[in-house]
Amino acid sequence: MFVEGVRLFVVVLGTAAGYWLAQDHGVESEGMAAMLGCLVGYVGGGVLGRLLDRAVGAVERRAEAVNPAQVVAGALGALAGGVAAVVFVLPVALLFPPRIAFPVAGLVTWVAGWLGHRVLGRKSVAVLEMLGLSTRPLVRAHAYDSRDGLLVDSSVVMDGQLLTLARTGLLGSDLLVPQFVLDEIQGFADAPDGQRRRRARRGLEMLETLRTDGPVRVFVLEDEVPEIDAVDAKLVALARRLQLRLLTNDGPLARAAELQGVPTCNLRRLAQELSPAVMPGDFVRVALTRRGREQGQGVGYLDDGSMVVVNGGETLVGGPEVMLQVTSVVPTAGGRLVFAALDES
Secondary structure, X not given: OHHHHHHHHHHHHHHHHHHHHHHHOXXXXXXXXXXXXXXXXXXXXXXXXXXXHHHHHHHHHHOOOOOOOHHHHHHHHHHHHHHHHHHHHHHHHXXXXXXXXXXXXXXXXXXXXXXXXXXXXXXXXXXXXXXXXXXXXXXXXXXXXXXXXXXXXXXXXXXXXXXXXXXXXXXXOOEEEEHHHHHHHHHHHOOOOHHHHHHHHHHHHHHHHHHHHOXXXXXXXXXXXXXXXXXXXXXXXXXXXXXXXXXXXOHHHHHHHHHOOOOEEEHHHHHHHHOOOOOOOOEEEEOEEEEOOOOOEEEEEOOOOOEEEEEOOHHHOOXXXXXXXXXXXXXXXXXXXXXXXXXXX
C-alpha cells in the first residue's frame, strides 16, 4: 500500500511533467508526452516506493523493542509527520509553480505521515506516558482477574507487616503503589511527628526491600485522578477505574470502597482474626511512645497495632519496654483498645 501510494504521486508528477514539457517546447503531441511521463513515473515510482519502504522498515526495526498501542500513538505520529511535512514543503510551494509543488508536497506529506505513524506506533507506551496517559485498559471483560495486582494504600505500607505477610506466600499478586500514595508517604517521612516519621521511613525501606529482593513484585502506577483531591477518594476511584482490589489497613476507607463496589483486603482485620486475643489479666510488654488524652496517661502499641492505654504511665513515655497487666479490652472500629496497668510485681 505504501509503495502504491508513492507510485501514484510519482505517476501524477510524471504525467504532468511530460505534458507541460511538451507544451513548453512546442511539441504538438502533448498526449503522447504525457503518456510517456506516466510510464516513466510508474516505473520510477515503483523503484522509489520500494526504496522508501525499505528505509521505513529500517526505522521500524529500530523501534521494535517497545510494544505499541497503535491507534492513539500511530494517529499522533501521522499527524505530527503531516504537520512537519507541510512546514518543510512550504518553501517549495512558494518557489516552484503549483504544477510541480502540489505533487512534491503530497509525496513528502505521505512519506512523513507514514513514517510518523510507524515510529510513534512502535514507541506508543513512552509517548502516552509523556502525555500523562496510561496504556492499561480501563474496561476488561473479566474484572478482578487472579493475575491482577493489589492496589496498596499508605496505611499498609506504613504498617510494617507487609513484608512478613508477603514472605508467608499469602500475597500471590503484584503490589501496585500509586505515585500519589508514595508522595503522601514521603510527606509523612518528613513530618515533625516522630512516630509517623519513623513509620513512613520504615515503610519506604520495606517497599524497597520488596522491590529488590521480595517474593512479590512491586510496581509504581503513574495513573492519576486529577478531578479528585483527597488521596483516599483518588485511591477508590483508581481501583474502580482499573478494576483492581484494594489492600488497606484503614477501616473507614475499606467500608467506603466496599460501598462503591471495590473489593478490599483489610490486613488489620485479618490480623485481629488470626492473632491470639488479649484478655483482662494477661501480661504484655510494651514501650510507651506518647502521652494519652487524659492527665497522666501513657500510650503504646502492641505488635498487631492495638493501642494500649496506661493510667499513670506518663512518666515512662520514651523509656524502655515495661511489663503491663491488661485490665480491660474495648473493641473499636479501628481495632482493639487495650487498657492496662503497671505490673507492680
